Amino acid sequence: MVVDTYVEQAQRRARSEQETVAEMRDAYETFIRRVQKQQPEQTPASMAGLTTAGGVTHLSVDASSADSCRTIRTAFAETIRPHSVADVDEPESVLETIREEFTDAIAVALAPTTEASFSPELKQLVLAEAQSRQAEATALQKALEREEAHLGEADAAVDDIVAWIVDANERPLTDLGFDALQQRHKTLTDHRDRCEEVVRDRQEFLQKTTNNGVDAGVRHRSLMPYLYQDFPVDHPILATVATLNETCQKCQRTVRDHLVRRA
Structure with a gap:
């Protein structure tokens, strides 16, 4: 059984965007230094x-x-x-x-x-705008770092469940006794509970904001359309976990049918 996930792809995207934003932040820093040296x-x-x-x-x-x-x-x-x-x-x-x-x-x-x-006024205006954009880039960089870390946590849970499903699928249900079937059904319930926990954690994460001082902040929910605009799904973690939960549910139904027939 193959279970498609988007989390690893999302991690690569978050890392790539961090590099892009870091380069932009450095560019602002260089620009600011050059403006500061210019006499008005x-x-x-x-x-x-x-x-x-x-x-x-x-x-x-x-x-x-x-x-x-x-x-x-x-x-x-x-x-x-x-x-x-x-x-x-x-x-x-x-x-x-x-x-x-x-x-x-x-x-x-x-x-x-x-x-x-x-003039001195124009110089200060240019510097103020550049420093503001640099602060925004720094906040975005921090938000991307937190997104990558959160993706890593979700990926660990997803990998555990997918690995179990792939391994369990190699042994036919007809080879399992009643107790083994019950244990498999319970394990699938545990996996579905873990999926729900990942969803709750993700929703809480999306409600938060990463700040850089008092002037710059990035709402995590607003980061999703920008970061995953080229993805087939808007929310890689939620889409992956929804698919995973559905897969576990289907497996449970099949296990339950075998339990009923043997009861």
Whole structure:
């Protein structure tokens, strides 16, 4: 008898996603360091200069400020952007990615066509958004670690039951005496009870949240659609245990029929 399970596949997915999120978190850390090293413009006068040509007054951005904004865009493009667009099918500009990762205001302020300086306020705004996204990535990393651990606990229970079913299926029921049949029926009941216990534990786990400080947290239930979107089932543990419980129930019916005939 072959019993299909999704738990081991889910474990591989959780481990793979941890690596992806860790790389994203490291990218934010590198970006933050590069922004911190960039000196902002200190005075309003350095934001722009007035020039007159042909009787028309023009507002021009200070060259050093424009270079600073370009440096920030480059740092973003070299660190965060490759991870952000990894799953994006359509082409996306650097400023579009900045808008998605941070805010419209930051994307506009850093745009080469915007007459804005890299002020201390803009620097702090960029850092605050990057640090917030990094905190979210850290919370997600912790949630994925807890998911992998919980999958491991469920997998241990599933493996025990599946191994017993496979081993028991090798011996025909006709070879068993009445007492042996009773014991098999009882063991199947124990396995079904364990399945119900795994389901209860899983439901409790899904109600919890993994936090990273007070500003970032991941609800475990919201993690499922994101993590298992390519799976044939939305909840690998619950789907596996439901199948396993149904298998044990069918086996019990067969054992019960043999007990009745021999009573």
